[in-house]
Structure formats: C-alpha cells, structure tokens
Amino acid sequence: MMNVTLTKTRILEGVWHGVLSCSTSEDGGPSIEVTHLGQPVDGVSVSPQDGDWLLRVPIPAEKISDGVQTFIIRDVTTDEILETFSIMAGDPLSGDLRVELNLLREELDLLKRAFRHHCRTTG
Known part of the structure; x- marks a missing residue:
C-alpha cells in the first residue's frame, strides 16, 4: 500500500498545482482522481519531479460560476481524500x-x- 501526501504549491493560469509525495517502490506513481460535483475533471496529470510527483489540475472554465465551486482530489487506490480546493466567484x-x-x-x-x-x- 502506498502512503500519499499532497501539498498545494499554487494556482497559475487556471491550473491548480501540487506536489505528491509517496512511499512506494512502484514506478507507476499515485493514481489520482479529481472531481467536481461528483463528475471527473478532465486533463489531470501526474508526472515525476525530483523524487516526487507533480500534480496539475486544469480548472475548466465551464465549472466557474456564481458562488463557491469545490474540487475534490483523492487517491483512487485508498479512496482517501488528499485535498480540496474551492473557486469563489x-x-x-x-x-x-x-x-x-x-x-x-x-x-x-x-x-x-x-x-x-x-x-x-x-x-
């Protein structure tokens, strides 16, 4: 089993960025899913970076509307919620x-x- 931690680094040009650290001997990296209102967000990428993994979550323009929109980032393997972020407008x-x-x-x-x-x- 893989122990995954996620640290937000920034939101830049409509993309949420974070660093995933995990204790594993597997080369495949963590399996991550991002959802908004129960629907998966497209374009999420996980790529290796300096012994960790860089997570990039594009914030779809069609998801931005009046009020608060919350996105949930979870580890698919353990079904653990790693982080949430919200956009207010x-x-x-x-x-x-x-x-x-x-x-x-x-x-x-x-x-x-x-x-x-x-x-x-x-x-």
Missing part, C-alpha cells in the same frame, strides 16, 4: 464581502474613537 459573493468589509471599517472607526477619547480623558 460572482455577484452574490462580492456583495457579501463588501458588507463584511463595511462592518469591519465601522468597528475600526468605533475603536479609534474610543481610544482617542480614552487618551484625551486620561491625559
């Missing part, structure tokens, strides 16, 4: 972020006013 998300940012700004202003008042009154 769209108007509903940006509205939520703006509201949170405005709340944070208001709280920061309140704290600044209270601190200034404290400094003036305690002299």
Whole structure:
C-alpha cells in the first residue's frame, strides 16, 4: 500500500498545482482522481519531479460560476481524500464581502474613537 501526501504549491493560469509525495517502490506513481460535483475533471496529470510527483489540475472554465465551486482530489487506490480546493466567484459573493468589509471599517472607526477619547480623558 502506498502512503500519499499532497501539498498545494499554487494556482497559475487556471491550473491548480501540487506536489505528491509517496512511499512506494512502484514506478507507476499515485493514481489520482479529481472531481467536481461528483463528475471527473478532465486533463489531470501526474508526472515525476525530483523524487516526487507533480500534480496539475486544469480548472475548466465551464465549472466557474456564481458562488463557491469545490474540487475534490483523492487517491483512487485508498479512496482517501488528499485535498480540496474551492473557486469563489460572482455577484452574490462580492456583495457579501463588501458588507463584511463595511462592518469591519465601522468597528475600526468605533475603536479609534474610543481610544482617542480614552487618551484625551486620561491625559
């Protein structure tokens, strides 16, 4: 049995990159599947690199839509989930972020006013 660990390195130009490390004497490398909403993602590649394996997962443009889209990376041999990653996009998300940012700004202003008042009154 192969013990596989996955470390994300980056997302660049629509491709999720990671490094797979595994303890095995087999030359075939790990067997990986990536799914989105239960459907396999095409174009996933695993290639040898410096004693480890480079995993490349192209993020299909047709999978990007409003909300959060989650991709699951699993080891087919052990059926273990190695990693997940999510893509967030769209108007509903940006509205939520703006509201949170405005709340944070208001709280920061309140704290600044209270601190200034404290400094003036305690002299």
